[in-house]
Amino acid sequence: MNENTQNQQSSIVVSPETDALVEQAQAIAEQDADLKQETKALVEAIKKRAQAEIQAAEELTREAYLSAVRRAKEAIAQTQLIAPDRIEQSVQRIQRETQQNWQSIVNEIHQLGDRLGDAAKAAWAALTRSKS
Numbered sequence: 001m002n003e004n005t006q007n008q009q010s011s012i013v014v015s016p017e018t019d020a021l022v023e024q025a026q027a028i029a030e031q032d033a034d035l036k037q038e039t040k041a042l043v044e045a046i047k048k049r050a051q052a053e054i055q056a057a058e059e060l061t062r063e064a065y066l067s068a069v070r071r072a073k074e075a076i077a078q079t080q081l082i083a084p085d086r087i088e089q090s091v092q093r094i095q096r097e098t099q100q101n102w103q104s105i106v107n108e109i110h111q112l113g114d115r116l117g118d119a120a121k122a123a124w125a126a127l128t129r130s131k132s
Contacts, residue, residue: 014040018047021124043124050116057109065102069095 014037022040072094076087 012041012044012048014044015047018043039127043120046120046123047117050113050120053116054109054113057112058106061102061105061109065098065105069098 018040022036022043073091076091079087
């Protein structure tokens with residue numbers, strides 16, 4: 001194992017769940033510690049990447065949502081063609097609808113995260129499946 005690989009390993013903290021998963025895998029159980037550690041690091045890297053992608057998507061979507069609500073409210077406030085109470089009702093309706101849309105987006109992002117986790121587990125199962 002070279003120094004670069006050792007540095008990469010030391011920067012990845014393996015969760016107890018991943019540790020148990022790798023230790024229980026039949027195809028890996030008999031392997032040496034280096035192979036097990038590399039496999040654990042790979043699984044952790046996949047999990048962390050999926051989590052980072054989900055978080056980035058949530059933040060981006062939230063920022064876009066807040067920006068759209070602000071712009072809509074400003075545009076409505078600048079337009080004096082409608083009575084102020086009607087403007088407020090419209091803003092409230094837009095906020096309700098946007099909140100519903102936001103919740104739907106967050107749910108879809110979480111479902112994507114679940115699917116990515118399931119895909120990582122399936123990939124792991126395929127890698128560790130015995131050939132017999």
